[in-house]
Amino acid sequence: MRRIIFIAITLVLNLEIFCAAGTESFFEERRKMMVDEQIIPRGVKDSHAINAMLKVPRHLFVPDGLKNIAYEDRPLPIGHGQTISQPYIVAFMTEALGLKKQDKVLEIGTGSGYQAAILAEIVREVYTIEIIPPLAEEAKRKLDELGYRNITVKCGDGYLGWKEKAPFDAIIVTAAPEKIPQMLVEQLKEGGQMVVPIGAFFQELYLITKTKDGIEKKPLIPVRFVPMVHGR
Numbered sequence: 001m002r003r004i005i006f007i008a009i010t011l012v013l014n015l016e017i018f019c020a021a022g023t024e025s026f027f028e029e030r031r032k033m034m035v036d037e038q039i040i041p042r043g044v045k046d047s048h049a050i051n052a053m054l055k056v057p058r059h060l061f062v063p064d065g066l067k068n069i070a071y072e073d074r075p076l077p078i079g080h081g082q083t084i085s086q087p088y089i090v091a092f093m094t095e096a097l098g099l100k101k102q103d104k105v106l107e108i109g110t111g112s113g114y115q116a117a118i119l120a121e122i123v124r125e126v127y128t129i130e131i132i133p134p135l136a137e138e139a140k141r142k143l144d145e146l147g148y149r150n151i152t153v154k155c156g157d158g159y160l161g162w163k164e165k166a167p168f169d170a171i172i173v174t175a176a177p178e179k180i181p182q183m184l185v186e187q188l189k190e191g192g193q194m195v196v197p198i199g200a201f202f203q204e205l206y207l208i209t210k211t212k213d214g215i216e217k218k219p220l221i222p223v224r225f226v227p228m229v230h231g232r
C-alpha cells in the first residue's frame with residue numbers, strides 16, 4: 001500500500017513538473033480549462049469554434065508579461081490602447097457566423113491576430129484589416145511565424161471594407177462602430193452574415209444577414225469593444 005502511495009505521489013509530482021508554468025503542456029492544459037470552464041458552460045456548441053479555441057496558442061498573441069494569464073476569462077491589453085477580446089466572446093462571435101470550410105471571411109480590427117487565427121483554422125481564406133500600423137505589422141509577423149498561409153493582413157480603415165477581395169461569405173467586426181457600416185453590407189454575399197458590435201459606450205452585438213431585399217438584424221448579447229475609428 002505504501003508503495004502504491006509513493007508511486008502515486010511521484011507521478012503527481014512529475015506531472016506538476018511536466019506542466020510547469022511556461023511550458024507548452026502547461027498552456028495546452030490552460031486552453032482545455034478555458035474551453036471547459038468558460039466556453040462550453042456558456043452554451044457554445046459549434047465543434048469548429050471549440051476545436052479552434054483548443055488549438056490556437058492564445059498565449060502567443062498577448063504581450064510576454066501576460067502569457068501566464070492569457071487563458072483567463074477576460075480581455076487583455078495588447079498595447080496602443082487596444083485589447084485582445086475575452087475568449088468567450090471570440091468563440092461566441094465565431095459560432096454566430098455559422099462558418100463553412102469553403103468560406104472567405106473578412107475581419108475588421110486585427111488587433112493581436114488571435115481572432116484571425118481562430119477563423120483561419122475553420123475557413124479557406126481570411127482577410128483582416130487593422131488601422132494601427134505597428135499592430136498590423138506585429139500580427140502579420142506572428143501569423144506568418146505560426147504558419148498561417150490563409151490569412152492576409154492589411155493596414156487601413158476597415159470601415160470601408162476590402163472592395164478588391166469582396167464579396168465575403170462572412171464579416172466579423174471586432175471594434176464598435178456607432179451604426180452598421182454600409183460598405184461592409186455591400187461587400188457581403190447574399191445570404192452572408194456579419195457579426196458587429198453597435199453603439200458608443202453601451203453596445204449590442206448584432207447578427208446581420210444579407211437578404212435579397214436588404215438586411216435582417218438580430219440583437220445577440222450586450223458587449224464592450226473598443227470604438228471603431230474611422231477616417232484617421
Ligand code: SAH
Binds near residue numbers: 082112131227
Ligand atoms: N480581433 C482582435 C481584437 C480587436 S481590438 C484580436 O483578436 O486581438 C479592436 C481593434 O480594432 C484594435 O486593434 C483597433 O486598432 C482596431 N480598429 C479600430 N478601428 C478600426 C478601423 N476603422 N479599421 C480597422 N481596425 C480598426
